[in-house]
Amino acid sequence: MDRGSSQTIVCHLALIFLPFIIHCLPRANLSPIAITDHHNPNEIQLQTYIVHVQEPTSISKLTTERCHEWHKSFLPNATLDSGEPRIIHSYHRAITGFAAKLTPQELVLMRSRDGFILAHSEKPTFLFTTYTPDFLALKHWGSLWPESSHGEGIIIGVIDTGIHPTHPSFDGKSMPDHPIKWRGRCDLPPPANCNNKLIAATAFKGQLKPSPVDKGGHGSVTASISAGNFVHGAQVLGNANGTASGTAPRAHLAIYKAYYNNYGVEGDLLAAIEQAISDGVDILSMSIGQEPKPLYESSVAKGSFSAIRNNIFPCCAVGNFGPVPSILSNDAPWCLSVGAATVDRRIRVTVRLGNGMEMDGESSYQPDTFDSKLMLPLVFPGDRGPPEALNCQTGSLRRSVVSGKIVLCVTDEYENLERSKAVKTAGGAAMILMNRLPDGYTTNADPHSLPASHVSHADGQKIQAYIRTTPNPTATLIFKGTQFGARPTPAVASFSSRGPSLNNGGILKPDVVAPGVNILAAWPTEVGPNKKGNSSSTFNFASGTSMAAPHVSGIAAMLKKLKPEWSPAAIKSAIMTTSYARDRHGNAITDQNGGGNASFFAMGAGHVNPSKAADPGLVYDLQWQDYIPYLCGLGYTNDQVMAVIKDTADCSNIKKIIAEELNYPSIALTLKTGESKTISRTVTNVGETSSKYRLEIEEPNGVHVNVTPESLQFSGLKQMETFSVKLSVKSGPSRKGQVSEGSLTWISEFYVVRSPISISFT
Ligand SMILES: *[C@@H]1O[C@H](CO)[C@@H](O)[C@H](O)[C@H]1NC(C)=O
Numbered sequence: 001m002d003r004g005s006s007q008t009i010v011c012h013l014a015l016i017f018l019p020f021i022i023h024c025l026p027r028a029n030l031s032p033i034a035i036t037d038h039h040n041p042n043e044i045q046l047q048t049y050i051v052h053v054q055e056p057t058s059i060s061k062l063t064t065e066r067c068h069e070w071h072k073s074f075l076p077n078a079t080l081d082s083g084e085p086r087i088i089h090s091y092h093r094a095i096t097g098f099a100a101k102l103t104p105q106e107l108v109l110m111r112s113r114d115g116f117i118l119a120h121s122e123k124p125t126f127l128f129t130t131y132t133p134d135f136l137a138l139k140h141w142g143s144l145w146p147e148s149s150h151g152e153g154i155i156i157g158v159i160d161t162g163i164h165p166t167h168p169s170f171d172g173k174s175m176p177d178h179p180i181k182w183r184g185r186c187d188l189p190p191p192a193n194c195n196n197k198l199i200a201a202t203a204f205k206g207q208l209k210p211s212p213v214d215k216g217g218h219g220s221v222t223a224s225i226s227a228g229n230f231v232h233g234a235q236v237l238g239n240a241n242g243t244a245s246g247t248a249p250r251a252h253l254a255i256y257k258a259y260y261n262n263y264g265v266e267g268d269l270l271a272a273i274e275q276a277i278s279d280g281v282d283i284l285s286m287s288i289g290q291e292p293k294p295l296y297e298s299s300v301a302k303g304s305f306s307a308i309r310n311n312i313f314p315c316c317a318v319g320n321f322g323p324v325p326s327i328l329s330n331d332a333p334w335c336l337s338v339g340a341a342t343v344d345r346r347i348r349v350t351v352r353l354g355n356g357m358e359m360d361g362e363s364s365y366q367p368d369t370f371d372s373k374l375m376l377p378l379v380f381p382g383d384r385g386p387p388e389a390l391n392c393q394t395g396s397l398r399r400s401v402v403s404g405k406i407v408l409c410v411t412d413e414y415e416n417l418e419r420s421k422a423v424k425t426a427g428g429a430a431m432i433l434m435n436r437l438p439d440g441y442t443t444n445a446d447p448h449s450l451p452a453s454h455v456s457h458a459d460g461q462k463i464q465a466y467i468r469t470t471p472n473p474t475a476t477l478i479f480k481g482t483q484f485g486a487r488p489t490p491a492v493a494s495f496s497s498r499g500p501s502l503n504n505g506g507i508l509k510p511d512v513v514a515p516g517v518n519i520l521a522a523w524p525t526e527v528g529p530n531k532k533g534n535s536s537s538t539f540n541f542a543s544g545t546s547m548a549a550p551h552v553s554g555i556a557a558m559l560k561k562l563k564p565e566w567s568p569a570a571i572k573s574a575i576m577t578t579s580y581a582r583d584r585h586g587n588a589i590t591d592q593n594g595g596g597n598a599s600f601f602a603m604g605a606g607h608v609n610p611s612k613a614a615d616p617g618l619v620y621d622l623q624w625q626d627y628i629p630y631l632c633g634l635g636y637t638n639d640q641v642m643a644v645i646k647d648t649a650d651c652s653n654i655k656k657i658i659a660e661e662l663n664y665p666s667i668a669l670t671l672k673t674g675e676s677k678t679i680s681r682t683v684t685n686v687g688e689t690s691s692k693y694r695l696e697i698e699e700p701n702g703v704h705v706n707v708t709p710e711s712l713q714f715s716g717l718k719q720m721e722t723f724s725v726k727l728s729v730k731s732g733p734s735r736k737g738q739v740s741e742g743s744l745t746w747i748s749e750f751y752v753v754r755s756p757i758s759i760s761f762t
Pocket residue numbers: 042076077079080081
């Protein structure tokens with residue numbers, strides 16, 4: 001998992017979803033993956049394209065081979081001059097079409113063929129816990145765990161970097177057989193093998209068949225968070241010691257590797273989704289994504305649409321592009337889009353300055369050989385040194401400056417472990433790592449190679465001020481191990497991607513937040529400075545929306561077990577309307593970027609609440625056909641709609657809807673001065689047979705909200721009731737550019753069904 005500064009490109013292009021990389025912002029104009037052959041001028045322009053074509057109406061009877069032949073018929077010829085086949089993958093389930101190598105001129109010719117829908121060049125895609133089950137209250141009486149038999153019998157498909165198959169999190173000894181419907185395959189190299197926990201493992205890389213074993217760790221982390229076994233004595237360098245388990249510890253795992261060195265391409269991602277649908281997974285857990293793009297060009301959006309058509313629940317990370325607004329991945333309304341929040345556990349290292357001031361930071365390497373009573377000289381090489389020294393980049397520190405001292409370093413988008421290595425190499429005694437401004441209060445408990453403490457930006461500024469105003473500044477570190485009860489909890493992580501989405505018509509994203517900071521999870525290799533190299537049961541702390549999404553995949557698995565008849569949209573609605581928007585102490589959930597209240601663009605409906613999600617009372621349901629008027633309403637062409645829905649569509653014959661009208665569990669819209677908009681929603685009763693709901697409205701500042709009717713009466717299950725919501729801007733000073741937030745809640749004797757309302761004034 002090398003993400004040193006020499007790998008600038010890899011970082012920007014590939015590592016944005018990695019557990020510890022949290023600040024790589026997408027740079028525009030990622031170059032397509034061109035296969036160049038300097039002997040042939042034509043091949044210099046060869047690119048891989050994702051090509052959507054219609055299938056002959058009899059395709060369901062077509063064999064894979066004949067489907068492949070049909071796809072080949074679109075090409076000028078089957079092989080390149082080099083003899084390499086042009087088609088890399090043929091798809092029938094994830095999309096209808098193929099990935100193939102073509103020149104732009106060849107693509108132009110193909111566009112005129114009957115049955116051609118659309119094509120786009122292949123883009124890169126990126127990767128984006130003993131304690132969390134306790135935190136989510138899954139162990140408490142009446143919770144989802146016992147009720148859902150811990151997700152038993154449900155299959156979670158994980159698309160990621162593969163799996164470390166011998167880790168005890170993935171042992172199958174105490175697991176029941178996989179369901180009869182299961183068709184997955186196991187390509188693990190012997191002596192490793194699949195088992196009743198790990199029921200499939202395959203890898204996709206062009207036409208190659210590489211091993212599905214995980215080298216980087218990301219795939220093992222996400223799989224263990226969603227459905228890892230109970231593992232006793234799990235800990236990181238002695239911290240957070242306890243029993244680790246996934247969110248749905250009895251669910252099965254099917255592993256689809258499409259990421260290598262933390263990077264993947266759309267063709268392989270679609271091939272993985274294709275296989276997962278074909279195998280019969282119940283949940284697709286995707287801690288991966290792309291730069292924001294229209295739904296018809298997003299492989300996750302298109303593959304997820306096919307998933308919901310097959311009654312598979314797609315669960316996606318929104319990315320780690322925060323706190324910058326509007327750079328978020330996986331914002332299709334049929335995906336559950338998950339942001340990251342903190343838990344109340346800290347792996348505490350307190351910094352004490354020479355003037356007696358103390359501030360709390362984190363690190364998981366806490367050697368007992370460090371003498372906390374001894375005050376050491378404190379230096380900030382970045383203050384007057386070269387710019388690289390600010391971030392303590394490899395090779396930037398002078399031994400004469402740092403030797404034997406505590407060194408203050410500032411975070412950037414690269415890995416923090418590289419910084420502690422650099423300090424150690426230059427002879428530093430310890431490191432204080434402070435956040436840059438956008439990193440705010442989010443700190444990591446990394447296994448550093450020397451004594452260290454990672455502190456917030458605010459605390460770092462105090463340390464800087466002390467250094468600048470003190471003739472001989474000194475400091476020490478005090479190791480306090482694992483501590484609980486941090487406040488405020490939960491808080492949205494500064495790195496978690498934020499809305500508003502610019503691609504989905506304004507539907508509020510993320511949908512929810514879930515634990516995603518310093519999550520203890522299975523790791524393929526030992527960590528820390530003193531590796532023995534013989535542990536088979538290692539864990540690490542990982543942070544990212546990549547860690548948040550598999551928590552919700554596990555929750556969805558348990559809901560699926562409990563409510564097999566629920567649609568993916570119903571499961572999603574249940575998770576959203578039961579989430580909480582207040583923290584543990586009853587205050588507004590805060591944002592670790594700055595520490596103020598988190599907006600709905602940061603936390604969506606709120607923080608997941610699994611035991612409530614199993615019994616939401618009402619759901620805002622949608623079938624796959626309901627998205628067609630929405631897609632047409634986005635202004636998409638018929639071809640663009642067809643590329644998403646994998647079916648014919650004619651927008652001119654469809655009553656289009658604006659995105660606000662989609663029967664979504666949250667409400668987000670834009671209003672001009674003096675404007676009013678009326679939208680409708682339909683709820684389905686999944687609670688008590690006979691029930692009555694009253695309305696509670698929290699009006700966004702500056703907006704009147706009128707709901708008709710103001711109460712809902714149900715006399716049967718599955719009964720649907722429609723209500724309209726009129727939102728009008730109040731008179732008064734212009735609020736142009738502002739955002740106001742409120743909520744619409746249906747309340748019965750047993751249930752509270754809450755939808756956030758976000759109004760952007762334009
Ligand atoms: C395949 O078609 C391309 C373009 O039409 C042509 O340049 C190439 O020579 C053909 N290759 C073979 C092996 O026929």
